[in-house]
Amino acid sequence: MSERHRIGLGVLLATLVGVASGAGEPWRDTSLEPEMRVADLLGRMTTEEKVGLCFGSFVSGGIPRLGVEPLILADGPVGIRLLRDPKKLTSTHKKHQNAGDGEVVTIGADTAARTTALPGGLALAACWDRGLAEEYAAVMGREMRALGKHVLLAPGINMMRDPRGGRNYEYFGEDPYLTAEMAVAYVRGLQKYGVGANLKHFVANECETFRHYTSAKMDERVLREIYNYPFEQGIRRGGAWSLMTGNNLFAGTHVSENYDLLTTLLRDKIGFDGVILTDWRSAYRTEASAKAGLDMSTGFCRYVYGEGNLLRAVNDGVISEQDLDRMAGRVLLLYLRVGLLGDDLPAGGLDTEKNQAVARQVARDSIVLLKNKRALLPVPGLKTVLLCGPAADEVIMGTGSGLVNEGAGNISIKKALLSTLGATAVVHRESVAETTDADLDADLVVFCAHDGVGGEGADLERSTLPGTQAADIRALAARTDKLVVVLQCGTSVDTTDWDDGVDAFAVVWNGGQAFGAAVVDALTGKGDFTGRLPCVFGNPVSDWPVAGSGAEWPAKRVHQGDLPTNNYGKDRPQVHGFDAEYKEGLLCGHRWFIEKGIAQRYPFGFGLSRTTFELLEGTVEPVEEGWSVNVAVKNTGKVSGMCTVQLYVEDLVCSEERPSRELRGFTRVHVEPGQTTHAVMNLRRNNLCFYDVSRDAWKLEAGKFVLHVGTSSEHLPVGMEVDVEHDQWFVAP
Template structure:
């Protein structure tokens, strides 16, 4: 079909004077190995009679003006131009691209990955999203989003394919590092703040992957067989919050099927829920290559195909001409796209390359990484380390001389710089302490062991060096990537054996984990005096860990995931559930995922959801409710006082859980419904307030298609983790 040409000036502006070449193959997967506030700006000037003043909200006025402008453009568009708007085109250097229509003044759309950095050339490698979730800090999440939005904008990109809000269901999941964990409330809260930050920079956030996209194995074909209540209570709340609270501009439809229908043509997801029930007024985009039809996808709610027009190009044009898809349906898609483009000011400010201060970006990334570090264990207050009491440190690990800047796939970054744990610790201690580095080599080939020259050592030499030092710090990591789930949740490359051997050689051993999600620790954790979970900290990996080890940073992260003692302890543990049988993954665990499952079956995890220690201590007191009896629909305020009872300044995440004690349906023993992160000096106290509403108490009733709050008694639990509840009280709903 005819396309509007891109002029030479636009080509040079977008690609920095590089030659632009259209190709036959370009997709997000092709980019995996590569590096890579304005809101409502179009305002109406309405004349209002002074005799009858009308108070119209500014946003409503702006929205009305936008709709008028959009309708005027659509009225001038040919069918070919409309079709051009609803699919991508392949263009070298771009993850996703929709060309401009100069005749109508419509600018181009430039789409880029991803959730942990802007994959449009080298840039800032931010901490993995799971580290952000571990911060439990909404303000920091907004800063994280704003920094990514600013960098996307500076690189000439106006749609950021982030955040990823799928719930961790399968512990082996290759993209678990991209998530915000296992809990729908925590995920929704962090995602909402992240989206607000991204969009504050005039960049559209595209929340993904809608919906129930919880595994990489067979992700293109598997059908998530999930009941409506589970879908609503576990897998959709973050998307709902993105639409209703953050006003996200775009939603990405997932690869997988949901209950037998591809997400990209699933009318229940895209039309019934997203657009009709939630009132989403933005546009739904397919994941790259996830469109499977023309007529069904077009009529069932997909607005844009990416990265090409295989189904939404000539085939869609023909379907309109033959009456299989109405032009009104096409107009709705175009209207949604143009509406958001205008809302974000793209007509006045087309995508353009601009300046960015990478030092500021790095500072944001480092703050997030530090706030996300979780101190899992610290027996005998081994941490923080006192340099004045050490003469020698053994630094041991297979990958400790390389930064764990991130995972793979569409979240993989080519950072401008990195610093490894070995490099940072060596810099920090200087000449005061002898640092003995051992690069652990799995296997038993003696020719690979040469610690004196290369640092490479087998277990026997590792043990000798660990014994010879005052302290050992052993590092372990995993490898997660889009496109492939892990084979299991053990640490790879004999790292468990390495850790066990070092712990046997030196009882003053600290274990630092750079993993993207859950790993099994049961082989050695009981013998380890100190364990740190640092996730994938981004480009400042080494600096962040050194700051925590030496007490420059007091860790305040909390787990967004439950760490099990054994793989069979996890809710999803049968082949029918994962990877699925005959193309169907049965979500038979229902709403009992993560800590809900552990509570229901009275299973003790190694480290529970919400767990995280500090170098100081906190006391809870004076739990109060605004009322002990409310009617359905009435709000309730919960108050609690938290005091820093230690000697260091620190931050505590105060967590509020709810239990319905008299439910007519099976409900979790506890559900996270509030949290606040508070920073306190030694001896300082602060009053924390939580607001609860109907949704805080409700379950979804599929029969009546609504959220229900039943009369009866509810328990409020406030504490430092899901298994460290400090105070409880009850109230009743009449």
């Protein structure tokens, strides 16, 4: 059975004729092709039933007359968000209950259900591990299956344009290639359990502040090469079954009403056959949304297709029956894929040891060691610790749809240290001023810092540490040479006013429920430091291209009237209030720093290990789809370690401007001390392309390309060249 099927009007009508004379109910026959089953079921439905598939909230649609249960959605990208108090549910079977905030929430059999709180998306990207990303998503696939839910509203694959982005912790960093690789793995890991992935927030929804009123402005090449690129890869290579429109506008039109994006780009050019649904308040008008290509209005904007609005538009001829069939047909295909039409799916598991182990592994593998004077870390024989800082007993998570219910399994650094070393070995001082000279005699002085709590609906006002943390770190650094700063954060943090004086510094991100145990593992040498930065880190916000100024960051105001005070009311008018001008073009993240000659304090891709590596000679050989790149990696230290090898491409002569270095490959290799192994990466021809606007195609231009290989965007000791003899064009990147 084919995984992806484009449902067009012609296919539907032709198939309907073919099955009309058949006996029984072909839509229940799992041996038939999906198109035939969907067409048969669609032909048995009334107009009202078709419309009923196209709106809802966390529980949507269903066809009660035919015994088809509703489609159940769930947040979020870093773990499944449940009802505020799951103990309220006492039934041993699936039950719907109003959560008190207008949202209907569904939960499975376990009356004390608790889902796995995974590390944030930025932490996952810091692992640089496609296989682990697939396992990460599989955790949620298993738990969604156990809870009887069908579509996870994830992954979030917007780009990190600025360290003040409120939802940076959910996303996969600043680079389109790394984001795309994580997205593809995430989709595959989730959907192998029959749970639909939902790529969000399409597209260029990088601003949280004023997100409902902000229009992204960029040229078509920037759209295709940077901001749409992860979505396209998630669809073409990942096979995503659904996609969510952002709350923003694009080129002056709200995305949910943007025909050029939803139909021309997604449907016609990329061939997306899945469901396009709204964010909880991203749609406004029935006719404009339906004609643009929107399939479902959900959440606070479910009224756009609900409350008789879509049905009235169809009955009045404003929306054709054929358009309704296309919308409902795509929703039914999603029903089929997630098992609502009788297909057998893999079993799930809730809060299992396997799921907990993945959470701990991701937390451990994501830790990025940025400083380590005198090889202070790790300390295998660690016996005593002085613990300071506001995050010592905190597990920092984001807010909004990315929040995972807090559970008893959350392990802070303090809790993990007490469990490992015992109560008498850990001294915790709430205030740095309270620390004594005797306290400072501990094996390690650990300051637990945080960057505040990011989340949905607002961007951060700063990129520095809040409160007195910087001053506290400086004060400790003046009194000890064993100071380790452990930073929980969901974005790049400006470290310029405190990191020079510290002895060791590790970024542990928003590490999920097991992050405390993972940190103690790293401090005591139970695992290597394998994390690498998915973003430029440590620079002041003024170094980024969209630094801006004032309260209207990151967009300029173009609407002089008052903005609506109710972001979620259905009578709220559409307003184009701000323009976010993507003037940096193709120079996102590290590309900007490299092109402008701005030193990266801690470069993209960087991270220290317990050991050291040397990249030796490399070779490049042609293969069927492109080239195979092989680089020798030697462990020059005394312990084994994991080296993350990165491949960047430079087009020496091009008819269009291109960044001087673009990430186009990576792999991880484990190397024993004194040994040499080989890192092999496959480079597809498509990876050398740029988007040719005039041809509406991806162009591989004749010429010479340099392949730079190293361990960060600024440390690339190995170089090779490939020659392309003639121009080539591709449909997909």
